[in-house]
Amino acid sequence: MTTPPVYFECRNITYHYPKTDRLIFKDLNCRLRPHGFHGLFGTSGVGKSTLAEIIAGEISAESGELTGKPSATILYSSNMERLPGWSSVGEHVAKVIPRRQTDRMEQLFSDFGLTACRNSRFSQLSLGQKNRINLIRYLLQEFDLLILDESLANVDEAMRERIIFNIKEMFPGKCFLYISHSLSEVSRFCDTILVLRSPDKTPPIIPINGLNIRQGESTDNSNLERIMLEIVHAA
Amino acid sequence: MLHRRISQFFFIYLLALGLLLLFKYIFNLSDYVIPGPLDIHHTATLFFSRYLRDGLNTLSVAVVGHVLAVILATLVAIIGSRGNLIGSLIKTAAYNLQAYPIVAVAPVIFILLGDGLVSRLLIAAMICYFPLLLSFIGILTEPVADIEHFYVITGRMRWQLEVKIRAFENIGKLSTVIAGSATLAMVGTIVAEFIGANAGIGYSLRIALYQSNIAKVLVALFLIGIFNSLYLTLLEGIGYLVLKKLKIQNGVMS
Numbered sequence: 001m002t003t004p005p006v007y008f009e010c011r012n013i014t015y016h017y018p019k020t021d022r023l024i025f026k027d028l029n030c031r032l033r034p035h036g037f038h039g040l041f042g043t044s045g046v047g048k049s050t051l052a053e054i055i056a057g058e059i060s061a062e063s064g065e066l067t068g069k070p071s072a073t074i075l076y077s078s079n080m081e082r083l084p085g086w087s088s089v090g091e092h093v094a095k096v097i098p099r100r101q102t103d104r105m106e107q108l109f110s111d112f113g114l115t116a117c118r119n120s121r122f123s124q125l126s127l128g129q130k131n132r133i134n135l136i137r138y139l140l141q142e143f144d145l146l147i148l149d150e151s152l153a154n155v156d157e158a159m160r161e162r163i164i165f166n167i168k169e170m171f172p173g174k175c176f177l178y179i180s181h182s183l184s185e186v187s188r189f190c191d192t193i194l195v196l197r198s199p200d201k202t203p204p205i206i207p208i209n210g211l212n213i214r215q216g217e218s219t220d221n222s223n224l225e226r227i228m229l230e231i232v233h234a235a
Numbered sequence: 236m237l238h239r240r241i242s243q244f245f246f247i248y249l250l251a252l253g254l255l256l257l258f259k260y261i262f263n264l265s266d267y268v269i270p271g272p273l274d275i276h277h278t279a280t281l282f283f284s285r286y287l288r289d290g291l292n293t294l295s296v297a298v299v300g301h302v303l304a305v306i307l308a309t310l311v312a313i314i315g316s317r318g319n320l321i322g323s324l325i326k327t328a329a330y331n332l333q334a335y336p337i338v339a340v341a342p343v344i345f346i347l348l349g350d351g352l353v354s355r356l357l358i359a360a361m362i363c364y365f366p367l368l369l370s371f372i373g374i375l376t377e378p379v380a381d382i383e384h385f386y387v388i389t390g391r392m393r394w395q396l397e398v399k400i401r402a403f404e405n406i407g408k409l410s411t412v413i414a415g416s417a418t419l420a421m422v423g424t425i426v427a428e429f430i431g432a433n434a435g436i437g438y439s440l441r442i443a444l445y446q447s448n449i450a451k452v453l454v455a456l457f458l459i460g461i462f463n464s465l466y467l468t469l470l471e472g473i474g475y476l477v478l479k480k481l482k483i484q485n486g487v488m489s
Contacts, residue, residue, distance in 0.1 A: 058388070076388060080381050081382070081384055083382070083385075084400055084403065
């Protein structure tokens with residue numbers, strides 16, 4: 001049996017919140033495979049976004065090592081982002097993507113149910129629409145790993161499912177790290193689920209294999225329940 | 236807006252005038268020290284048109300000085316908001332220089348540049364320049380993280396875009412700061428005229444002071460208040476229209 005290739009690896013990451021004694025990670029180790037839709041799950045405040053920012057290089061760990069594909073582009077997107085208000089969202093997205101992605105942009109606007117919103121300003125949209133627009137502009141960038149931090153918050157369940165299936169179908173060669181609080185969602189759609197635990201628990205992160213279902217595949221409920229229980233016990 | 240500001244000014248002016256006259260009658264002061272209502276009315280009739288021209292002269296200098304200060308403060312703040320060495324130097328220099336009273340430098344300006352328009356313009360601009368600069372630097376150095384993040388992480392951020400984002404997001408603050416500094420421009424011009432110029436309402440005030448003519452001073456103060464209210468209202472009106480346009484575009488105006 002061959003070991004699956006590793007795309008990205010964190011070794012012995014330790015991190016405290018700045019100017020506090022609060023330890024978030026101690027000797028955290030995790031790895032991601034090069035392709036696929038992976039998940040990062042954990043209770044609120046456990047440090048999911050912080051870990052994502054460390055992986056994306058937006059903040060530095062106090063100690064430890066991050067290794068991965070050389071010159072890989074890692075993007076981190078979150079549901080807290082806004083688009084500037086001086087142009088419509090359609091104009092903005094068209095301006096910040098490579099020209100060759102225009103067709104794909106049209107398709108994503110349609111698939112994500114946003115065609116009617118493209119002439120609106122960002123502040124005119126609902127929270128779910130804002131998150132979907134933000135996701136589209138990130139999906140159309142050049143990246144190797146895209147971290148989606150609650151990027152589908154405030155989007156209804158059916159649309160979320162449609163979007164995740166779309167992402168898997170349109171970007172099979174890319175790596176995604178999906179941060180969500182929805183246990184069933186990560187269990188159903190994610191390939192590897194990294195369950196982040198509080199720093200007093202060892203190991204601080206546990207990888208669990210998800211169902212990783214794709215468009216047209218049915219969910220094996222007994223398996224889903226088993227995975228969900230595994231995640232709950234791990235967290 | 237204009238009606239409210241003018242009526243506020245009238246209220247304050249009449250209140251102050253009333254207190255002055257009350258003071259005169261309580262302490263039985265002579266008309267030489269505080270003129271009576273008829274004397275003030277007589278002076279106003281005689282000097283109103285001349286003081287009106289002087290006031291317009293002062294207002295025009297203040298407006299030009301203010302515009303120059305806004306332009307200069309914008310340019311310097313853009314450079315000062317950069318994280319590089321020049322930016323840091325400008326920022327430090329701005330914080331230190333603003334503590335120095337410009338009025339104290341005014342005699343040097345008059346000696347070097349004479350008592351004409353240039354000196355008045357320079358002092359007016361300098362007096363409102365530093366408060367503008369400090370506010371602009373504050374606004375342009377404060378990141379708008381939720382918008383800028385995308386541009387930074389995708390490598391698209393340029394300084395022009397950064398300035399655009401920060402200015403756009405703080406347009407309300409910028410508008411308030413510019414309108415607020417208009418009073419400083421008026422003050423600067425009047426002070427310059429009072430110290431050493433040869434025209435404007437400040438110059439007329441100086442003459443009135445030499446003549447110990449309080450009635451003339453009161454007429455001049457009345458016109459200064461009116462012109463100041465007009466200029467502030469004009470700037471607030473422009474700011475309101477800009478904000479309204481932006482809010483309509485963003486769909487947040489009812």
